Amino acid sequence: MSNDRKEKEKAFFENGSMLLEKLIAFCYGKSIPIRSFSDEELKQATNNYDARLAIVQDELYWKWNKGSLNGLLVSIRKFEGSVHIIEGRGLSNYIINDLVISAKISAHNNVLKLIGCCLETRPPILVHEFAANGSLANRIQGTRGSQQHQSLTWISRLKIAREIAHAISYLHTAFSTPIIHRDIDMWNIFLDQHDVAKLSNFELSISVPKGETHVQVDILSWCVGFMSPEYFATGKVTEKVDVYSFGALLLELVTGQNLNDFTQLNNGERVDFSKPKKECVGLVVCMQNGAQGRCIVDPIILAGEGRASTIEQQLQAVVDLAFTCRKRESEIRPTMVDVTKELMRIERLVL
Structure with a gap:
């Protein structure tokens, strides 16, 4: 097994464990309909995160990209910073928190709807409804x-x-x-x-x-x-x-x-x-x-x-x-x- 594959599996296990713990604690065991995407699926959806498909990049190294998944336009949020920032701030834990709360409140018309996530990366990548007019x-x-x-x-x-x-x-x-x-x-x-x-x-x-x-x-x-x-x-x-x-x-x-x-x-x-x-x-x-x-x-x-x-x-x-x-x-x-x-x-x- 390649090192890259091992790293993805390790990240998936760690992120999945945190997600499950948060879901149980925060959502009282209720089912939350979100999809799990692979890293490769999201790369294909964004043409390997083509800069021309960027929607916006915020102040904390997060880049929002336009993507297409099975014909559905989506906004994909991916971390673009360095590893020491991830480790220093525990960003995976923050993103899991974002994921859980977003899933719980996505039914509201004025909340950016969460569609799914990728747990193979650190921190996880989130997939939302398409924000056509940006931030x-x-x-x-x-x-x-x-x-x-x-x-x-x-x-x-x-x-x-x-x-x-x-x-x-x-x-x-x-x-x-x-x-x-x-x-x-x-x-x-x-x-x-x-x-x-x-x-x-x-x-x-x-x-x-x-x-x-x-x-x-x-x-x-x-x-x-x-x-x-x-x-x-x-x-x-x-x-x-x-x-x-x-x-x-x-x-x-x-x-x-x-x-x-x-x-x-x-x-x-x-x-x-x-x-x-x-x-x-x-x-x-x-x-x-x-x-x-x-x-x-x-x-x-x-x-x-x-x-x-x-x-x-x-x-x-x-x-x-x-x-x-x-x-x-x-x-x-x-x-x-x-x-x-x-x-x-x-x-x-x-x-």
Whole structure:
């Protein structure tokens, strides 16, 4: 037997053992319909991971590729980093966690549906439904990734915000114990051919144990700007951690910029939509406060169709909601169910 074959069998055994353990613990023995693919099948599906078929590559060495399996277009997520990163962070364990939670919640229309996986590699490769229009980050910020798409209008951004809020509400309320995503940002949101938003990447997701109000963790999510103060300081995780991160997502949808591009501003100022982008100061994003500030609105929004007064009203309402989500005191933040309802109300402010 070749060394390559031995390595694949070893990886399959180790990954399969972890998967079975997680499935038993997390899904209470319920059957989850996912397919198992071989490494060779996925190589053929992607023309050996042809760079021309790349959908997007994220910040942590994951590459999403377009593939075709028996005529079905799929998104294939494969690790492209070095071995020491895998060993140092236990990525196989994270991916198994992603796999199990994705399988459990894939029925939701705003979750990127899991089709199957390959357990012959370290870490496993995941196969999802095809995300024809790539990641939300590429559509809004246009930074990394190989695909170019038409920019998103304000109406589309507002719809996407509501759809993702609904998906997070589902995580928090649809099961016997809440599931906390812990890594909500634009890179973990994909869009199908109709620009329907799909939440993905559940590597860091965790359930609050029965009878408990929170869970304590040692490993934090990757982006400091999206982490709530109590999570960053103590590792305490509740549903309000996701609410805080969602507030950051709303600010990025309004400005079209990465959270880390914002500059600090004195407290107490209102949002100003009238000034050109070059004259606006940055948006307040400090974890220490939830004050409102002047906002650099994405010029694409301002150039869009519709009555300016109504767009301004919606923008102001969304920014107000974002800062409410980013309150320092977690108990003051709304639930994601309430956030979803508020976004629906804002959408009804018809143009």
